[in-house]
Amino acid sequence: MAKIIGNALPNIPWQDKPEGCIDPVWRYSENPIITRNAVPGARSVLNSAAVPYGDGFIGVFRVDSLAMIPGLHVGRSKDGIHWEIEPNQINLVCEDKETANFTYGFDPRVTFIEDRYYVMWCNVIAGVGSTVGLAYTFDFETFYQLPNAYPLYNRNAVLFPKKIDGKFGMLNRPTSGGHCTNGCICYSESPDMIYWGKHRHVMNPTSGWQGTKIGAGPIPIETDEGWLVFYHGVTQMASGMMYSMGGAILDKDQPWKVLYRTKGMIMGPEALYERTGDCSNVVFPCAALTDSETGRIAIYYGAADTVVGLCFCEVNEIVDFIKKNS
Amino acid sequence: MAKIIGNALPNIPWQDKPEGCIDPVWRYSENPIITRNAVPGARSVLNSAAVPYGDGFIGVFRVDSLAMIPGLHVGRSKDGIHWEIEPNQINLVCEDKETANFTYGFDPRVTFIEDRYYVMWCNVIAGVGSTVGLAYTFDFETFYQLPNAYPLYNRNAVLFPKKIDGKFGMLNRPTSGGHCTNGCICYSESPDMIYWGKHRHVMNPTSGWQGTKIGAGPIPIETDEGWLVFYHGVTQMASGMMYSMGGAILDKDQPWKVLYRTKGMIMGPEALYERTGDCSNVVFPCAALTDSETGRIAIYYGAADTVVGLCFCEVNEIVDFIKKNS
């Protein structure tokens, strides 16, 4: 019986699995929970990250303007389902612009470590390329930007929620620019969130649904069996790229070691709001809430690059599924 | 208060803006107004052009056969919404085939200048490439073809509805062949519709929704603030190209000068008939009717390369929107 290691979250958004459903993950019946209507002037609200905060929830949301330029916005919710998103982008406070060069950001993740919240995102430097942007905040009002983690060409960075052997640990995805056609997951560590090193290769794209590229999704979830990781896999179809969700269990102490990894996808595009949108056929998980009491997991994911959906699973069932389908 | 300069059109097709809609352009509730059923043997009826004619409306329609070879057909309507389209392609009368070489045409525009109607289209010369085809008609029964405007590789040509400084003026889109991945809008002029010159660069693709290529849409609309232009912008998504509609105001006397241009799109693919079709995610405006009395504008656009849709706006609101979002 796999167990989540962490806090209880009694108010986690939740729906029981529908009868007859044999999949390990199921969608919220009122999906999508967030559409472009959430922010005036938005084209889409998509790949976004939520965490518990006070007696409710808070998060950093990717909002693409009508110009289709992405931006990072703070959002707040009482129940994790209905969200109020600020119309303005977060304001990054930064002492040294040179090492934290930044034009705009997208696909954020958020995690709490020790005393503060860290935000990671794909950080676009106009005319140069994209890399991993980092910041921390105590209150989601002031965000202190840190130096970018790599010189260039990296995205989908996901910090572990606690230090690994005394160091910050981060999954990341070296990449070429644009809609690149290959990409693997690596692991980097840092003593101080400023200097990064001891980079290790973790997982490659393989075949089928994850044959073109892969990238980490929500913050890894600590369980007694290891780190539970949801990630996206991409395959090139005759009609374009398709993004689906898979799962893996990483070693607790050496999280660059993959203990289990689903051969098949856990959830792929199937609902109409996942099939059609600005980018057809996209399920892109970015955040997860967990309740250690009940083992419930709620996953936020971008659908078709256009809206945000919510889906659910239980830790024991999903860990079991990943192990059996590895 | 921006005003349309031109004729009144009391019978312009129209629906008031739905309550709660905050967008400057709204769709006709019975869209799509034309489908492949309009012409026996058609695969699709799409990017097409309508003008007032007598006490009703007339137009040139792009009808793709079941072979998916495009053709230009005349259509007639009493109300601008319900159309009867001729089953046969228009017959081009042409004295000099060599300078008006033509295999088939698509994406027509139509405008009335002085004493006749001009038709422009993307003119495909089999085995050679595509350029701008031109013809005029007095009655939509006989079309007199003019020499092609450029040697090769140009499309989306749109004549101004009156001479500019004594010359015909035409927006156009130099291009490479096929589904080219960049393209800008230029302006050319002609003393006689035969010889073209004094070409000027007008607008480039920029970023986001219009980062890959752009092309003019309906005939420019004369207003007291300048020429109101709707155009399409294209962005390359991981699942293919997406076409949306933007707007611009060009200088009245020097229409190659851009006074304002929307950073964000005015209307992008959102309805299911825009999201899915032979080419997913396409909103492609080709014609506009205007009523100078009320300021009403009705825009005809191709949706998903499969059907024709209709949408509406008011001149004052849209000009205001373009200026504020420039």
Add this chain to the structure above:
Amino acid sequence: MAKIIGNALPNIPWQDKPEGCIDPVWRYSENPIITRNAVPGARSVLNSAAVPYGDGFIGVFRVDSLAMIPGLHVGRSKDGIHWEIEPNQINLVCEDKETANFTYGFDPRVTFIEDRYYVMWCNVIAGVGSTVGLAYTFDFETFYQLPNAYPLYNRNAVLFPKKIDGKFGMLNRPTSGGHCTNGCICYSESPDMIYWGKHRHVMNPTSGWQGTKIGAGPIPIETDEGWLVFYHGVTQMASGMMYSMGGAILDKDQPWKVLYRTKGMIMGPEALYERTGDCSNVVFPCAALTDSETGRIAIYYGAADTVVGLCFCEVNEIVDFIKKNS
């Protein structure tokens, strides 16, 4: 009056043409008939082949796992509409693995010749490429694999249901790897299903809906006018490739000679389950049942690389249509 040469099939699945329908082929009203729910652990059930068997029907189905790795499965049906598909892939018995190298297969076709059923498929050899896989069975329980028909890079092979001039005859599609962007139909013959030769070129892609590549579909249907062939044609749209169905009549004795071939498609993607799925805009015919008594034809086709659909036509009408639209 074209007539099918072959057996009667009184229990052929059938629905009359809906009133008002002017197309020569019409869809089954309860489409799709097979979805991923047919097989636990399946992502999709798609391009598949059915034949009459006993007092019902049997077939070989392409089932893509959640890993999106294709597999070939046997399925059985009483009425040709409701199918039970085995959860396990067919087990190929093979004496000489070297010449029948095989990692996985997809897009099967099945035909009965003389005393047994032959199965053909696209045969992927991991790390090498894909070619034509072949096997025969008497009972759909044991499948005896034959040597691959070509060294490499061939797919969409379709055996004729009887020998041509004393030799096995097979349509096939030489190809490059992956989502290749051109491909034609060839004809090969064999005295023994082991050695293949006398290869002939049959049809090229042309333009429009079949301008990018083409490939044979169901087993050719013998008629008194020649071999009736349904095939798929592909065109490259700005949003990806689109697959539609066309038809041709091949010479009875020299089936590499094309007597007639539709300029337009017979049926293209139009239903939502054909428009959206893992690969948007796909109609991919793989099998046909025929009743020589009534001239009825039922065609099985993959839709959007995700489900199986059924459509119908009558031999006289479709032959007539192909001849008139050639």
Add this chain to the structure above:
Amino acid sequence: MAKIIGNALPNIPWQDKPEGCIDPVWRYSENPIITRNAVPGARSVLNSAAVPYGDGFIGVFRVDSLAMIPGLHVGRSKDGIHWEIEPNQINLVCEDKETANFTYGFDPRVTFIEDRYYVMWCNVIAGVGSTVGLAYTFDFETFYQLPNAYPLYNRNAVLFPKKIDGKFGMLNRPTSGGHCTNGCICYSESPDMIYWGKHRHVMNPTSGWQGTKIGAGPIPIETDEGWLVFYHGVTQMASGMMYSMGGAILDKDQPWKVLYRTKGMIMGPEALYERTGDCSNVVFPCAALTDSETGRIAIYYGAADTVVGLCFCEVNEIVDFIKKNS
């Protein structure tokens, strides 16, 4: 016996054909005649144009700087072989910069018509693309720039040395940007060198040495058999593109009609200075001097994008060769 129609040029640079040579064109034994040493700070002096002037010769030369940015420079010569090239680029006088937009130019051609010298070149507009630049001069000191001939994407324009049916006639090469992989030769006409129209298609790339793209070379040479045209053809080899020289005879009155055209090349890269240089394997003819008395023709060509070479032929032999090898 083909004859050149035009002036005598007794001082035409010349060498008799070497004994044993069976090719219709032969190289000057002291090639290359111009190298980068001709201009301090030059990387290369290449595709350039010369005309008779006074009792010597004058021309416009392409000089690429050490930054490899091309420029147009005037050069002067007594004998057509030894040249003095001005260190500064020509200064274009231009009344209307908007219609004569210009960042830099390359691959010039020069011709005298009626009372002045016209210069044509590939005109690069930074951030926009390239088109045909035009200017005229009386004295090679002041150059009056005319509006660009096309909106965008055209190069290798070559004016005929006299009006055709009362209009200026110009060969040109519609193109996509960069090292495009296809391109044909068209013909455009103009009443005034400002407005261009009646565009006709002249020649396509075919196969072999001219299978990828083609473009006109020197100013057409008037003969009693029609216009003698030298052009370059390009083929894509496994090691990059190769540029060779071919010949054609165009109809005297309707020069868009090809009477003869060499199937084989007339001269391809063979000398070491043609085989190696900044662009390997390039023979790129840009200018020709002719002597109507003797039928001698001297052709200037760029070699390997690095130097200028000179080669010779006789009008009767070359016309004969083109006709026999057409």
Add this chain to the structure above:
Amino acid sequence: MAKIIGNALPNIPWQDKPEGCIDPVWRYSENPIITRNAVPGARSVLNSAAVPYGDGFIGVFRVDSLAMIPGLHVGRSKDGIHWEIEPNQINLVCEDKETANFTYGFDPRVTFIEDRYYVMWCNVIAGVGSTVGLAYTFDFETFYQLPNAYPLYNRNAVLFPKKIDGKFGMLNRPTSGGHCTNGCICYSESPDMIYWGKHRHVMNPTSGWQGTKIGAGPIPIETDEGWLVFYHGVTQMASGMMYSMGGAILDKDQPWKVLYRTKGMIMGPEALYERTGDCSNVVFPCAALTDSETGRIAIYYGAADTVVGLCFCEVNEIVDFIKKNS
């Protein structure tokens, strides 16, 4: 001590290894032995095949015309070094054009089996693609063409000089069209030179000089250690593809089994006539003469797609080298 199994050839062209040379293969000092001057109207004479014949030598030569269209020509030599090449292409006698479809051919190989000479080449079918062409001759005057060995997309076919286990055996290179960027060596067999089957995969490209594609060269040479094979390997450099020569030993009885294969090249482009030419950096071996008495081997190879070169090795040294460097 490896030995050649076969005839003595006392008049084999030969030069001893130059002193100081440590490479296992060395060039003929008078290279290139054949240039375009050998055939009037030729652009190049390149990848060609020679065999002993009577008291001299004979062969089939690839001669590219000035149009750069390849052709196959017979050539004769007394000493194997000085060749006379017929100006006309060989004339193929063919009973069934349909299965021996042929537009032009290139890169021939020749071998004697039992009672006749077989010729293999890359057989281009215009508008369709390329495959393996086959013919036999008794006298090099009449060539009887056989059906093409594969439907499409194959080249570099090389027959073994005797039957393997009672069947004709042939190395071949499945390919996509044009300058494809991958390609491996396969083995096919035939009972009758008409039907081909039991295809096996032999060797893949690996890395370095042979990382992009590989293809067989001369007819395999029988030795007591197995079949000695010279082949070309291709690597994609920043300046284009480079072709070098490697060697392998195949199993005597199962020649699809690779016993040894050089990790490094045996001879790569180094001489100026290999470095520069119509295709820079090409060493392309097509034929070998052997003398079983002395163990001498003379290899004919195309250089830079422009000329023919000759190089030498000794069987014992080369087999040893291949084994040690495998």
Add this chain to the structure above:
Amino acid sequence: MAKIIGNALPNIPWQDKPEGCIDPVWRYSENPIITRNAVPGARSVLNSAAVPYGDGFIGVFRVDSLAMIPGLHVGRSKDGIHWEIEPNQINLVCEDKETANFTYGFDPRVTFIEDRYYVMWCNVIAGVGSTVGLAYTFDFETFYQLPNAYPLYNRNAVLFPKKIDGKFGMLNRPTSGGHCTNGCICYSESPDMIYWGKHRHVMNPTSGWQGTKIGAGPIPIETDEGWLVFYHGVTQMASGMMYSMGGAILDKDQPWKVLYRTKGMIMGPEALYERTGDCSNVVFPCAALTDSETGRIAIYYGAADTVVGLCFCEVNEIVDFIKKNS
């Protein structure tokens, strides 16, 4: 008068500038100084690094085997011109293979900092990609490998010869895999040669000879005007990429700030051994020796990916040239 800050090197290899030479850099008259003959079994000896050592010189050389797999070898020289290169690759001692993953390396640079020599190279991890490899040595016999500096996709790393503000500083070139078509120079720093951070963008490719990509060359040379840097620039020609050498002056204290940078190249491919070789048209500088007494600089560069050349300049002249041509 710019001055080198550093040691005197009286035995620096040197030749005075040839008379008449107006370029700021000139070639050694006996170039190339190292060819493949230097190492038995080598295909080429190319992009390599030399430093003073004892009373002579030592270095790390890139030696590509006949398999064209690169390797790093130690070489020794008395005069800096004649080199003895060890036949075996350097042996890397490495405690933690996981963070110093390594298959092979190429394009080394070497610098002495404080008490040891550091080596940097492009570090290929088979099946994964390439990154920056690092090691140090005291004696060029034992090399201690450090963790790779970045997760993936970086090359052309060049350490500064002393700490900058207490940290190691390193120029580097983020890249995509293979022959990537863009790449800029960044700066990273490290407190300990294990963790890297504070990455800054330094220079982008611009246009002309350096329009495609750029990368640092030798170790930066300290002068009283700032850091003198030689770098390579790449441009895409129709026949492939061309590599030339440029120069820049970086700020002494903040070397990520570019004070001057040549618009034109300083030295491009011109000698035959630079024009032809395994990769045509390559001048690739990797190391420089300097004599602070005389201001002499000797630059080692790879030529045509095949051999090593030597060229010279004087510090005052070159700094002056860079400043004047910036």
